[in-house]
Amino acid sequence: MKKIIFIALIACAFMMACGNRQKTNNGMKEFRKVSIERINISAPKLISNWMLITAGRDTTAFNTMTASWGSMGYLWEKNVAIVFIRPQRYTKEFVDANSIFTLSFYDDAYREALTICGTKSGRNTNKVQEAGLTPMATPEGSVAFAEANMIFECRKLYAAPIDSAAFIDTAIVNKLYPNRDFHTVYIGEILNAYRK
Numbered sequence: 001m002k003k004i005i006f007i008a009l010i011a012c013a014f015m016m017a018c019g020n021r022q023k024t025n026n027g028m029k030e031f032r033k034v035s036i037e038r039i040n041i042s043a044p045k046l047i048s049n050w051m052l053i054t055a056g057r058d059t060t061a062f063n064t065m066t067a068s069w070g071s072m073g074y075l076w077e078k079n080v081a082i083v084f085i086r087p088q089r090y091t092k093e094f095v096d097a098n099s100i101f102t103l104s105f106y107d108d109a110y111r112e113a114l115t116i117c118g119t120k121s122g123r124n125t126n127k128v129q130e131a132g133l134t135p136m137a138t139p140e141g142s143v144a145f146a147e148a149n150m151i152f153e154c155r156k157l158y159a160a161p162i163d164s165a166a167f168i169d170t171a172i173v174n175k176l177y178p179n180r181d182f183h184t185v186y187i188g189e190i191l192n193a194y195r196k
Contacts, residue, residue, distance in 0.1 A: 034193050044071075046105060051070070057098060059137055064122070065117060080154075105149060150195050151192075
């Protein structure tokens with residue numbers, strides 16, 4: 001009898017573990033992996049329509065921010081995404097602490113959600129919950145959101161603060177950096193691209 005109860009408990013634990021695993025990756029079921037070379041997109045248009053930069057290793061320990069500056073291209077024999085994060089942004093701590101970050105792109109219906117993620121800090125509010133977004137684990141173990149229509153997983157290759165002395169057009173400094181809070185530039189290899 002004890003043997004049967006023990007086997008039943010093991011079976012229940014196994015089913016619960018499988019169920020939890022399915023829940024964790026449930027959001028990714030809607031996405032299919034695509035080749036970055038086959039995505040027919042205009043990078044300036046895609047980025048200027050806003051995206052979320054997200055980093056963390058768990059759907060309960062991450063942060064995200066809205067960005068509208070960046071670039072994509074081919075560098076160092078790799079497909080790359082280039083993003084910029086100001087030093088005061090809470091997300092910067094997560095990008096600095098992790099080797100992978102994600103870029104998530106959205107339909108216009110999520111403009112208000114991205115506004116919340118761009119104007120509120122994760123230090124003192126649960127802006128993801130307020131924005132109505134659903135965090136999900138990616139295959140590389142980072143975090144993205146189920147509401148996105150496209151996700152890039154990027155591995156950090158390079159990070160450096162912008163050097164104010166390197167500006168040739170100094171009007172940019174006066175216009176966009178009145179507080180001299182220069183961005184850190186992150187170049188990430190696009191490891192995976194997913195679309196709905």
